[in-house]
Amino acid sequence: MENQLNELRALTAHAQNLRTETGIPRVAMVQGAIPEHRLAAVYDPMVNLILRGSKSMTVGGRTLHYDPATYFVMSVGLPAAGLVLPSDRGEPYLAVSLTLDAGIIANLLGDLPDTADRREHQEHAFSVAAVTAELLDAWVRMLRLMNHASDIAALAPAYEREILYRVLQGPMGWMLRDIASPDSALARVNQAIQQIRRNYALPMRVEDLADGAAMSISAFHRHFKSVTALSPVQYQKQIRLLNARTLLIASGYSVTAAAHEVGYQSSTQFSREYAREFGLPPGRDAIRIAGAMR
Structure with missing residues (x-):
């Protein structure tokens, strides 16, 4: 080989x-x-x-x-x-x-x-x-x-x-x-994943996602976490934070503007969750990355 x-x-x-x-x-x-x-x-x-x-x-x-x-x-x-x-x-x-x-x-x-x-x-x-x-x-x-x-x-x-x-x-x-099999649990979870990705900045009801996947809430949670290693709420949170990071770095958004753009009502909560995910508060993380790109 x-x-x-x-x-x-x-x-x-x-x-x-x-x-x-x-x-x-x-x-x-x-x-x-x-x-x-x-x-x-x-x-x-x-x-x-x-x-x-x-x-x-x-x-x-x-x-x-x-x-x-x-x-x-x-x-x-x-x-x-x-x-x-x-x-x-x-x-x-x-x-x-x-x-x-x-x-x-x-x-x-x-x-x-x-x-x-x-x-x-x-x-x-x-x-x-x-x-x-x-x-x-x-x-x-x-x-x-x-x-x-x-x-x-x-x-x-x-x-x-x-x-x-x-x-x-x-x-x-x-x-x-x-x-590729529409009736499989993986394919139905994937439909929910695509819905979360399209509407990540909007409020999410797990009950609606489970209903769309034709599963009970408990079964949906179990299958979703088995497939993604994340709960639906964790998945949405990571999508929001990753998109916010792009807005901060590539588009020059302020921390508050980025937080609101990706669906956070509280910039304080956003900063706390951002720092937990990426190791630094959003403003300092953006400055660090910008410096590394020079």
Whole structure:
């Protein structure tokens, strides 16, 4: 597999330390040191493959570590904090990702035998698994398309299906199956997640979310926390704080304005929860980050 990794590294050598588009739909890459505040974000559903260095992802107090021997799957949008490290030889972190499209997964499932892993209890919608030569091979053919742009429209969909197929065959295949199956608990929790993300600044009634998911309140709480490692209230709070941080840093909002924009009625409560989440009060955190970016 080292030859495949080396080719992937060569193909992505021009990646930057921000999300770098490849020209292939839903496929992106990143290289080098990434500022801590950019790694604390709401991540879209994805398959993430590290080519060099290592990364940790923390969601709701659960931290996973992965490197070129593994790949990471997140099947729903989650607020998370990340940390990237160079390789043992000091070479910069390098990774590629494929954003998941539930429609494409559902279409692929229609062509596969029903061999889903039937689980009696919900598990987290994010995990790490050992990479395989077959998965790397599909990634190699996908990323070679960056040098043959005229082939992307015809071939990228086939290679995307193969990457997804290899993930479906692996230990986290159930995540992809469930997210593309409308009646699964994971898919119904995902609908609630999307609603919270759209309306994060508005008051939230867990009863309404549970009703929309066709679950009792207790069952909804249990499934939501199992999937996200967060309660619905904690999830909304993290979305609010992450968006407020962006407003403070990128848009120059005052602390009070940012608090109100993301749905806080009390700037004092906002500052207290912000400091608990990020380690500093909002004003001081924004100054620290601005200084680090100079």
